[in-house]
Amino acid sequence: MPEHHPEAMPASLLGVSYVMPVLNDASHVRAAVESILVQDYAGPVEVLIALGPSIDGTGELVADLASRDDRVRVLENEVGSTPAGLNIGIRAAQYPVVVRVDSHSMLPPDYARIAVEELERTGADNVGGIMDARGETPFERAVALAYTTKVGLGGSAFHVGGTEGPAETVYLGVFRRAALLRVGLFDESIKRGQDWELNRRLRETGGVVWFTPRLAVTYRPRSTFDRLARQMFSTGLWRGELARRFPSANGIRYFVPPAMVVGVAVGLLLGLCGILQAVFGATPWLLIGFVVPAVYLLFVLAAMIVYARGRGAATAAWFLVVLPCIHVSWGMGFVLGYLSLTSNIARHTGR
Numbered sequence: 001m002p003e004h005h006p007e008a009m010p011a012s013l014l015g016v017s018y019v020m021p022v023l024n025d026a027s028h029v030r031a032a033v034e035s036i037l038v039q040d041y042a043g044p045v046e047v048l049i050a051l052g053p054s055i056d057g058t059g060e061l062v063a064d065l066a067s068r069d070d071r072v073r074v075l076e077n078e079v080g081s082t083p084a085g086l087n088i089g090i091r092a093a094q095y096p097v098v099v100r101v102d103s104h105s106m107l108p109p110d111y112a113r114i115a116v117e118e119l120e121r122t123g124a125d126n127v128g129g130i131m132d133a134r135g136e137t138p139f140e141r142a143v144a145l146a147y148t149t150k151v152g153l154g155g156s157a158f159h160v161g162g163t164e165g166p167a168e169t170v171y172l173g174v175f176r177r178a179a180l181l182r183v184g185l186f187d188e189s190i191k192r193g194q195d196w197e198l199n200r201r202l203r204e205t206g207g208v209v210w211f212t213p214r215l216a217v218t219y220r221p222r223s224t225f226d227r228l229a230r231q232m233f234s235t236g237l238w239r240g241e242l243a244r245r246f247p248s249a250n251g252i253r254y255f256v257p258p259a260m261v262v263g264v265a266v267g268l269l270l271g272l273c274g275i276l277q278a279v280f281g282a283t284p285w286l287l288i289g290f291v292v293p294a295v296y297l298l299f300v301l302a303a304m305i306v307y308a309r310g311r312g313a314a315t316a317a318w319f320l321v322v323l324p325c326i327h328v329s330w331g332m333g334f335v336l337g338y339l340s341l342t343s344n345i346a347r348h349t350g351r
Helices: 029-037 058-068 082-092 111-122 138-147 177-182 194-204 225-245 252-279 285-307 313-338 342-349
Strands: 016-022 045-051 072-076 097-100 126-133 171-176 209-219
Touching: 016 029, 016 082, 016 111, 029 045, 029 058, 045 058, 045 082, 058 072, 072 082, 082 097, 082 177, 082 194, 097 111, 097 177, 111 126, 111 171, 111 209, 126 138, 138 313, 171 177, 171 194, 171 209, 194 209, 225 252, 225 313, 252 285, 252 313, 285 313
Parallel strands: 016 045, 016 097, 045 072, 126 209
Antiparallel strands: 097 171, 126 171
């Protein structure tokens, strides 16, 4: 068990600052904030909303929330990015515990209480739990299913669950503010994957990142195919950038989707060349390239049978679409990010 930090205090006395970056998310932010305001934590709390330049009514919505509860403060995030918003909130926070909140997330009422208990019990710099993805439509349920199975996003404990203990990273996170200041806050040059990179620095400076299944946050997945594809592409893009920057800190699971994308692309190209061989009367031995995409399709079908069985025909059908969307979008992004194209693509797409 890691040693307790000297600043540890009785859990009931620790103040908690919830920090939530928000940008164009009027459909989710109210529910996310309300889930914070009904927490059963007994200590003092504040809710810091770092508002990016939004055009969908999010600004008016969070202003209304702040006018109704003096625990809520709205901070301007001119840059608009997630890490910039997080840093603005952390700097403004007046309490020693920082709870990182996503506008797509719903905290259970006991979240902060359990998190602070775990911080005190373990002496960790950061504690976190499971991203409990839950959808409402058949498409969203298929996305949630992909998120929470090993065939979807790689099987990390914060996606599929596991036993408590030190971890590479966790979902969202409840931090000691002093630890965040110690490592220099979030790296604002990293638009996605900034949590993983920050946790890497916490661990490198002697801190502990602690996973516990006692914490679970309800997450609302993207609701349409194009939004999911954009999210996965951007996530893969920055994951590739991180793999390039920190080659020794990446597990093999990060390289499986890009390897699949490259393998399927090469297989299709070889197979098409095999068709040309047949057309011109040569032995079409390159048709063997079609084996690779065929094997991948069989893998997707098998995953649907194993994981989507009994979840409804519509959800199962969408799963056949969602799983390749995640793999291909993430894998393509990873390849481009690994090739150092992250900044150029982000500049032209706004990601």
